[in-house]
Structure formats: C-alpha cells, structure tokens
Amino acid sequence: DTAVSQTPKYLVTQMGNDKSIKCEQNLGHDTMYWYKQDSKKFLKIMFSYNNKELIINETVPNRFSPKSPDKAHLNLHINSLELGDSAVYFCASSQEGLAGVHEQFFGPGTRLTVL
Amino acid sequence: GQQLNQSPQSMFIQEGEDVSMNCTSSSIFNTWLWYKQDPGEGPVLLIALYKAGELTSNGRLTAQFGITRKDSFLNISASIPSDVGIYFCAGCNAGGTSYGKLTFGQGTILTVHP
Numbered sequence: 261d262t263a264v265s266q267t268p269k270y271l272v273t274q275m276g277n278d279k280s281i282k283c284e285q286n287l288g289h290d291t292m293y294w295y296k297q298d299s300k301k302f303l304k305i306m307f308s309y310n311n312k313e314l315i316i317n318e319t320v321p322n323r324f325s326p327k328s329p330d331k332a333h334l335n336l337h338i339n340s341l342e343l344g345d346s347a348v349y350f351c352a353s354s355q356e357g358l359a360g361v362h363e364q365f366f367g368p369g370t371r372l373t374v375l
Numbered sequence: 376g377q378q379l380n381q382s383p384q385s386m387f388i389q390e391g392e393d394v395s396m397n398c399t400s401s402s403i404f405n406t407w408l409w410y411k412q413d414p415g416e417g418p419v420l421l422i423a424l425y426k427a428g429e430l431t432s433n434g435r436l437t438a439q440f441g442i443t444r445k446d447s448f449l450n451i452s453a454s455i456p457s458d459v460g461i462y463f464c465a466g467c468n469a470g471g472t473s474y475g476k477l478t479f480g481q482g483t484i485l486t487v488h489p
Contacts, residue, residue, distance in 0.1 A: 350417050368416055
C-alpha cells in the first residue's frame with residue numbers, strides 16, 4: 261500500500277543513453293512533482309504537473325521530458341545522459357489543501373549513476 | 376530567486392539532549408514545512424506551519440513560523456537514536472503561479488550518540 265512509488269530504485273547507465281524513471285501515487289492527489297537531490301543533499305524542484313498539465317518547469321535542460329499519462333502517474337524521460345545527471349531523483353505528490361498549500365509526499369527516490 | 380539558509384549544517388549530540396535548528400530566507404514565505412530524510416528514503420513531512428507566529432508541536436518536535444515570515448525553527452526535545460537523519464526546512468508561497476513549489480534549505484545532518 262505504498263503511497264508514492266518509483267521504479268527503478270537504482271539505475272546505472274552509460275553516458276549518451278536514454279532512460280526513464282516511473283512514478284505512481286495512490287493517494288488520489290492532483291499534483292505531482294520531480295525533484296533532483298545532488299551529492300550535497302540539496303533538493304531542487306524540476307517539474308510539477310497538476311491534473312496532467314505542466315505547471316512548474318524550472319531551468320532544466322530539455323533533455324529531461326516529464327510525461328503524465330494520468331493524474332496518478334508522472335514519468336521522467338532523460339535523453340543523452342551526462343555525467344552531471346548523476347543524482348537521486350524524487351517524485352512527490354500533493355493535494356491542494358489549507359489556504360492553497362500543498363503538503364508534499366515523497367517517493368523513495370531513484371539513484372541514477374551515469375558512467 | 377528565493378534562497379533558504381539552514382543552520383547548523385550538522386550536529387553531533389548525546390542521546391537525551393535537546394536540538395535546535397533554524398532556517399532564514401531572503402524573502403517571505405506564507406508557509407513553512409519541516410521534513411526529515413532517513414538514509415535511502417525520501418523526505419517525510421514532520422510539521423507544517425501556515426501563519427506567522429504559529430507554534431506547532433508533533434510529539435517531541437516543536438516548530439515555529441517566524442513573525443517576519445522570513446524564518447522558522449525546529450526543536451527536538453530529549454533526542455533518541457532514531458532521530459538520526461537529515462532535517463530540511465522548506466518554504467512555500469501557496470497559490471498563484473507558485474502552485475506548491477517548495478524551496479528547500481540545505482539540510483541539517485543530525486547524529487545522536489547513544
């Protein structure tokens with residue numbers, strides 16, 4: 261009964277490859293996010309989707325393309341992987357609540373290593 | 376853009392001690408959140424603060440939303456070994472184009488010695 265799940269947990273790949281990370285939430289939330297956590301543990305938002313519509317798109321290379329087939333899923337596809345893409349990627353979801361605040365629930369993360 | 380400065384960066388304490396950490400921002404937020412991250416896991420929400428001056432507790436944790444809306448602190452009383460982890464503050468301006476965007480502090484790494 262995992263609330264926010266991601267696959268895979270670990271991903272090791274070569275530079276130049278294309279890879280995808282999948283995220284699913286069973287909380288019935290209408291907003292989903294992707295975050296990147298670097299080696300210094302700094303968390304930074306990349307994208308957010310509300311009801312399958314892109315809401316936030318931070319300064320992220322266009323090699324990163326999120327896709328939301330439905331409210332419960334937000335996948336992240338990365339083209340032409342680079343060494344600097346190595347990080348832990350977290351998916352999160354939220355539902356607008358008190359005063360428009362979104363308390364976000366995070367998945368377990370996907371550790372991406374680019375060789 | 377908005378930046379959050381979280382301090383201290385790390386703390387080494389004995390079991391039973393109280394802990395205090397804080398976050399300051401270059402500009403105001405209308406919501407503050409505190410998260411804890413265990414190794415190999417995603418951040419878990421501990422406390423959410425919605426009003427300037429608000430003081431909220433969750434068990435041994437207490438957090439306050441600063442009056443200026445530019446700061447927040449988190450206290451942990453009588454620490455135990457399972458308090459070990461990374462604690463993050465996060466600010467949010469609900470509504471409008473921000474739409475749930477969280478800005479995170481750099482994290483405080485807490486180590487508790489038995």
